[in-house]
Amino acid sequence: MSSTTATRRHQPVRASLAAFVGTMIEWYDFYIYATAAALVFGKLFFPTTTGFYGTLASFGTFAVGFFARPLGGAVFGYIGDRIGRKKSLVVTLLMMGTVTVLIGLLPTYASIGVWAPVALVALRFIQGIAVGGEWGGAVLMASEHSPDQSRRTFLASFAQLGSPAGLILATLMFKLVSSLDNEVFLDWGWRVPFLLSAVLLAVGFAIRLSVNESPDFLDEQARREQAARNTQAKRESAPLAEVFKSAPGLLALAIGANVLGIAGFYFTNTFMLVYTTQYLHLQRGLVLNCLLVVSVMQFFITPLSAHIARKVGNHRFLVLVSALSILSPYIMFSLVDIGSLTAVTLGVGVAILFIGAYYAVIAGFVSEAFPTRIRYTGISMAYQVSGAIFGGLTPLLGTVLAEKFQGHWWPLALLFSAISLLSMLCVSRLGAQRQARAAAFKLQQEA
Template identity: 70%
Template sequence: MAQASDGVHQPVRASIAAFVGTMIEWYDFYVYGTAAALVFGRLFFPQVDGFYGTLAAFGTFAVGFLARPLGGAVFGHLGDRVGRKTSLIITLLMMGVVTVLIGCLPTYETAGIWAPVLLVALRLVQGIAVGGEWGGAVLMAGEHAPTRDRRTFFASFAQLGSPAGLILSMLMFKLVTTLPDADFLAWGWRVPFWFSAVMLVVGLAIRLGVSESPDFLAERRRRLAQAQAAAPPLGEVLRGAPGLLALAICANVLGIAGFYFTNTFMIAYTTTYLKIPRALVLDCLLIVSVMQFLITPLSAYIAERVGVHRFLVATAAVSVLTPYAMFTLVDQGTLTGLTLGVGLAVAGLGAFYAVIAGYVSDAFPTRTRYTGISMAYQLSGAIFGGLTPILGTILAERAGGAWWPLALLFSAIAAISLVSVLALRAPRERQMLRAA
């Protein structure tokens, strides 16, 4: 009887574990992005001030994205062959420990060139950890869903961790940015990184209580029964479905690059070119993050009712148009203008992000699903996510702070995802019919 009850409650446990785990991982990642926008240029690259210092700091931010495909390959293999749960425990430990260590790093003033070198090295490890985390969290939640047609909703709990992590990171930086500037630069910026140690303990306790994915267990039993040799999942994905992987990479662009446009680049743009106080910008992002948190489960629920494909097409199409209204409102320089402008853009991309994970995961077979969706998401992040703040910074500098090239960049990001979702529909439906 206890076992039956436990089986009934596993979907809820898996969803909560996916949410809490991804919240912690994304908190760590967003803390780094916020620090890169606010202080890393001055602390780790003081020899290159202003525009070039910010660009160097965003360069270390991009390094994490470049490392993420490696994490997707390594932990995707582990998750497809050993188990989703094992992979997720390791990635959570890696992320938490590295984030605390970043908070302990000496600055350029005390360690010279070793300070940025160590920062980049730890950022690489952080990127590898996040590269293996996301796909496993999506699958643990989605594959524990009570029925197949509910996977989009359950998988959205992993997506819910992103805005929750952003909210926590914004709250922590809002707290420490109230310190005098000297104290903030001396030790205040470290506090959000150290707080990760507390969250790590909580996350591990929750994740250890979730059983392995039923889809993975069924696939492992099938392989054992047929005495089937397990081919490397990455090789199978690259050889057997390169076109599918390319479409999945591009479908994820809006959910990844769009976020780092609004939540990382916009901090630097508004404080540098519009001279808006950083505290006001962080207040805006905090409000918008709460809005996105609420939008995520609502979007997944609506998508189940109207159709996932139709929902994704609609939200991507809307996102092509929103940056023009966003920048017009942001130019007002008020909290209301900032919040309405950024909130408008995040409403579209946040709704898209809530649903895209479950949509893409259904396009890959169980035996390579962890590897397939991890590589798609992380390669998309490496190509588009990490480079977006850098490209935005270059465009803003060359345009003298004018916003129209930036709006075109955001529209291009949304258009890539729109076209890819349309093209992904047929191969996804074929895979779902084979799995039925």
């Protein structure tokens, strides 16, 4: 066997590993910001607003990153669909890692006054742009290297696996530094997880460079070059313009389908950190221990769910787990209110069980809905717009509801159920459309 053939055979494995490691680093960077926003940024960057309003201001900077993500999806979607998936992913990784290190070096309000929160918001915006371009490319590089169409969703789940891995690493780092004296933690301890990103960046960059370009993209590039030789060929629209023009309904359904996988996690992993520490007055260490356990659980749920979905059908699997997710918050809050480590872990674990199963499969399911020429842009915009609207605002809305209905968790449970219901309805509609297209194609072939 030639070295070229061997390399080609190993590319699906290498692409899946690169997707996993790259998204792990990206989500590590994103989660340490989310954790710092919940625990320290209100005190260090918004000291003139305390308690409830300080938390809102801190989560406001968290939301800024989500609002920037659609811009990243558009910019890097264009690069990924027209210039190359690999080039896009290398740039997003460099951007994300550099910004995270800079946040770790940022002076606080006590040192430079109002410029501290201004700089924090600016860096968070750039971080959001990088994440906006990362997810779609990682999913496609893993799935499009698959030689077998039926394995695409399973390989795409390796990009999704980076999310719990990044959360595990972020939680471990904050658990380590939060064990420091509170004064030391607020002085320099919180910076350590951000500065570690420099090491992770070097590892991820080396792995990502070792992966070849997506075969689907190369085929599409060859098709475009062939079309360009035809003098009568029409000039192609930008991918974003084509998505809005030819597939606005598909984009809207894809946005809704992604809500549970995004907003659900920021509800359990970010807002619940605030809810349990500020409103239930649980110890920060106890809650971080809980998040660590459920993150490990999600890590194993991801490949298992992708495997089961491959057997029973992606559409059927997603509808089932989203329906169960509608019921899960009532169990979660009943257990969390008990306040013990076991009860809190079981409560959040129930919600994560269904969110994690859903998140593992939704990437491959949505990516199959878009044609290759606009796939990077289509799935990136769907995911990032969903994140901007629902992911960034969910911790804010949860905090407002917790403050307004102190002592009552049912409004928060209803919010979580609404998130799950929206995704279930959108997945059902996407599946119905796919079945209709398959039936029409079969009739056309028979004719």
